[in-house]
Amino acid sequence: MSVFLGIDLGSTTSKAIIVSEKGSILGRGITNTRSDYNVAADIARMDAEFNARFSMLRNRVIQESGTAESWNDLFVALENRFHYLQFERRCDSLSAAMKEQLTHSRNGEELRTALDDILLRVRDLTRAKFFEGRVSSSSEFFRDLFSAAYMKELDGLDRAIFDTLTGVYDRSINPVENQVVEFDFKTLTEEAISLLPNTLANSGAKIAKHLPEVIAESLKPEDYVGTGYGRQLLPFEKQHIKSEILCHALGAHCYFPMTRTVLDIGGQDTKAIQVDEHGLVTSFQMNDRCAAGCGRYLGYIADEMSISVGELGPMAMAAERETNICSTCTVFAGAELREHLNLGEKKENVLAGLHLAIVQRAFALLARSGGARNEFTFTGGVARNKAVVKYVSNMTRTNYGDLTINIHPDSIFMGALGAAMFCLRRR
Amino acid sequence: MSVQKENSMVKQKQMLADHFMALSEAPMTGRKVCYTFVPGNLTELITAFDMLPVYPEINSLQSGMRQRSRDFIREAEDAGYSEDVCSYVKCDIGMMLQGNIGPTDQQLPPPDLLLLSYTGCFVFMKWFENLRHLYPKAEIAMLHIPYQADGKVEPSAIEYIKEQLRTEVIPKFEKVAGRKIDDAVLAQCMNRSAMAEDLLINVFESARHRPSPIDAYFGGVYYIGPIFTSFRGSQACVEYYEELWKEVQERVALKLGPITPDGTFTEKYRLVVEGPPNWTNFRDFWKLFYEHGAVFVGSTYTRVGGVYDYGFRHSAEDPLKSLAEYCMGCYTNRNLPQRIDLIEKFIKDCDADGLVINSIKSCNSFSAGQLAMMRDIEERRGIPVGFIETDLVDPRYYSYSNIKNRLDSFFQMLEQRKELVGKAVLVS
């Protein structure tokens, strides 16, 4: 089987997609972008490969048994355990690095014991989270999971220990995150199977039976294309790098063939792209190097309010009206936010105003690229924000009439899919 | 690699050197100096009074190419000129504030006459108001050229221009020159201008060949040098275009592309371009296209000093009327629908694959409305349009990575289109 790989190295997240020669998606992988782009790309690719093997495994199992229903839950449980095991391995490296840091510390021994304790609990906590299916694989990565649990554990500790242990983490996470940890699919899967509840042991055995066939399949891509913000830094040759604009357009076209306009709001840039019926770009606009109007704007606001980006949207949805935000600059908007709150304005309203502001800026860009046409596809990490989606829908309706608006839960993969499809198109 | 030089190029270089020599000697020879602008310039008239023209825009352009503009612009901004305004003005004023050392490192003489013939741009007027304060001794002649707002030339506008020439411009010339106009010289100039114009149009229209023997933008800006500035109406100018036309015909016969600084060139994409080029990074800018095998087969910028594509030629029959018509017809004095028509004509005549718009931050005259033009062309012709933003001479507004990013996508758009058309995937 020939497979093709597309990689989208975004400023926040790195995505990979593997497609078959017929263009169907075999596997998706995602991770957070980190300072070493190669590592980010590699992990995303590996993740996509695992994802692909799991689908193969599932297909075979289902084919054999004939029923799909019961297997789905089982595979979810299995994949969760699989991901947990990856977490555990990475946790090991991080723990080692952290302890290494402590060796030079004056009261190192004492701290190490405290740390050991904490790490154990972090692991337990995260295991439970994985096993109960409470981890969203497309937006919570090792770094987020670990730091969430770790910080929670540190919370009650006294000041001095707290400071040392946060420092230890801060200094260790970057180097560790930038190491590639090789995983063996077979070993990990077998281990995951063994972690299944006893009641499922039988089914586990059925799955294990197919493992050898599945790992025998080669997933080495016949061709690959990299795109995204960091594409120039990938060690790829020129013909393996494509502009993110074209990839996003083609990806959107593959998900929604009727798409004529794509709006992508990512972490560091916003793109408005017009596409023709073949998925070819006819025009586009991209914003400049200014955080006003892209995902980081919201991220910054979330920091100002000490909440997570995920909470912003729901909070803004609860607003009665949108406070008028005068500043364009992200930093000034942050100051304005504080002013409004001090004057007694409700935080929901101010947030709504900030959300509206970002959408208005995106729409100005959209207009410059030629406006929204039917069908209109909205993608990028910010498309996960419900309040943004609301304003995008409203503004589309008032300015461009009743268009079909596509927002796919998977649409974060559009750039990667487009990149993969490029390989197919040029065969 | 050594740069290939053709006879026409050598000739042009010599013409310029002679001109600047004459300028630097003007204080000795007593020849009078007239500052004026390229669009709607009255070179024939200036020659008929045996004066020497100086074009502030050309000075700015040259300063940009010689990497002096950053300094000059800074000088002007220090003197109170806003960051927001046209950089040509600032570059020129900065140069004057620093001693008026021209492109050949010789000092330029101050003007005896400021001929404000302002065609197609209001900034020209402001520019001269500022120059007037810098050169309080110069005589000033104002020639107002109405806009072709409705897509045609009103007879009243021609009358108006003629009257201004008769009652304002020529008397000022006569005052400065200290003598009457030489009608015979004027007539001769007008006739020679027409000859050169015929040849220039031949050169431009040669871009219809495949491969195109010329680059109508990066080469074009050199081709228009003599005719748009100090030399139109001179014998040397006619000879330059005869030489150039000969060279172009040779390349057509040999099926050769344009001469480039990097030698041979294989044509892959044929493009039309709207807007002036960037001067501070001219070579860099050219390379961005050259690397992709793109040749420009049509450009609007090379029409700022006169549009000859629709048949207008200078004529000795009624010289003032002819000059008036010339002024009215320059590219930026035409309304947006007319500008779109011209672009469409280039695209059709030369069978172009795409349009590039280089939107210049400085130049509202060109830039305001380009996005609407872009949309109209896309609709009319269904070809990809690449939109980039640079500046004429302000290096702060030339962002290589930004342009490259946009152009990469644009060329990939073109490539995809070619590939798909080639594979007949496009179902129509």
Place this chain on the structure above:
Amino acid sequence: MTNETFHTLGIDVGSSYIKLALVRYGEPHQVIEVINEKIRKRNPTHVIDRLVDELLERHRLRYEDIMYVASTGEGELVSRKRGHFYSMTTHARGAWHFHPQIRAVVDLGALFNRVISLDSGARVSNYTMTGQCASGTGQFLENISRYLGLTLEEVGPLSLQSKNPAVTSGICAVLAETDVINMVSQGIPTPDIIKGIHLSIARRIVRLMRKIKIESPVALTGGMAQDIGLTEAMREMLAEADMKLEVFAATQPEAAGAIGAAIWGGYRHCKLLEAAA
């Protein structure tokens, strides 16, 4: 003029810090105490009120003992004030108080940078300030130091250790995070990163300084003036731009606005007395 002395109070409400200065007015004016407190997401009005009360108590003063309470910065937030002076007037005066030889003041605040030129009598003759973009301001520096895990006090000394400053372009105060992470990942030593950032901030400030004609010597005020790395970077950028200006950080730079306000308050108080007499 009376040769009596009396107390005045200057309150400078910034976007991240609140500064108070208690001054004994009367030749020579004497700065009794300055306070500099970070707002930290609290309501500034409350912080101001508390700080004023504490300050008065410490010096055993009643509110009525203060002849003139002058606000500057975001003065609207100060309820118990007698008059308001604008930041450029007060920063100039505050710096001039300690350094009467200066001919210009550059105020480096949290959101804005200001350039003020003075004549020999502390009269403001011209000025300009930044507006729409926070790149190159104190908040920018705060963000960068946070991304690097440093305190503001550490930043300056580290910058001075740099041998090979990183090259940065004009970067956004928010997106700089990515650039900084990139630099860290390329193994660029922290001092070089900081120095690169300092140079980029300095470049912006120098560009602002070009906007009006100023003469030497130049005193730096505002919170960022406490950053010796930035001062050094400014000297380098000035040299590069061929601007022969001597710059140095003013005494108590962060409180220059508050001190200036207190002094101007005293001046107005005398004027008003004269007018009443």
Place this chain on the structure above:
Amino acid sequence: MPSRFAESRSRISDLTLDEAFQTAKKLFEDLSFGYATDWKSEQQNRRIVGFLPIYVPREILHALDMLPVGLFGAGDKIPVVRGDAYFQSYICHLPRTVIEMALNDSLKDFDAFLFPAICDVIRNLSGIFQLTYKDKLVRFLDFPQNFQSAVGGVFYRHELERLAADLGALNGKSLSTDALNHSIGLYNQNRALLKDLSNFRSSYPHKLSAADHYLILRAGQVMTVEHHNAYVERILELLPSVEAIEADKIRVVVSGSFCEQPPLGLIRTVENAGCYIVDDDFQLGLKWTEGDIPDKTEDPVGALVNAYLNNSTFSSAVYDGDNPKEISLERQVREHRADGVIFCAPSFCDPALLDRPILEKAMERKHIRHIGFQYHENLGQFHVVKEQAGTFADMIKLWD
């Protein structure tokens, strides 16, 4: 048909000052131009003609039974969505909101649009309107920069006659001498009233804020001239009895805001920061002609032409060969006993910004204090303006 704005036209004599300001504010904020559409619907053959800054000979429109409506952008009252699609970031803001209004159908009842020759942006905007409104009259109006009546005058007369003919074709009217004389008389009266108002404001700046003054003028860009005359007259009646104390503020002339208009918030901020604006060029078109135009002649078009050539005020859009603008500005400062000049121009406005160095130098020669800043019509943050204007006031108050 019940009309929303008819009342404001009939009830003038018992209007209170507050109500008068309310009316102006309502007109200012009404971006669907209800006043104009109401007026048009009252009689057949009425037409609405939108015009861009700064000056058009409204007398001609009035004589043809048309309502001239000034299109001065939309400030911050509408978000610009599609307008940005037409203008790059380095072009001033005004054309964006104008095109936005065109695209969101606010201008659908307009019958014609006039684009006076003042700069390349407005000029090219006329082209965009030609492409957008293929079925409406879109006219660019060239003003002569030659001021000889035999040269520029002949040309301008031709332009005006052509304009009158093209407009007249819209409602089948032609320009009559009597009607035009009558219109000229009404606009003479209007300018005289506005002059009185401006003098009042200059003498008692505390009794009428610059922002209210501005709104009264802005109303003149929408109201019929008859209405506006009565309206301003009424306000002039009421103003002297306003009770207010003059504050300790400096007096400034604002220069450079002739086209794209500063936001109201900016005008207020400048005054709150201690600067009474005693004269300005905000609504320059209304005061374009200095003095009266003869209104009892055989040749009223000729009278308009002469007024343009000889009695125009100064502005960045007109060549000032024989009439240097720096001298006019100095005169303005003297006449209004101003302490200084605030150069306050739209960002990216070539005409205003290229004049600034000339004007600044002239002010320095005369030891007139000045500061300068730039704005755009939808500016929402006035922090910088406040500080700059405040420091300016501090400077003059503490030392001068």
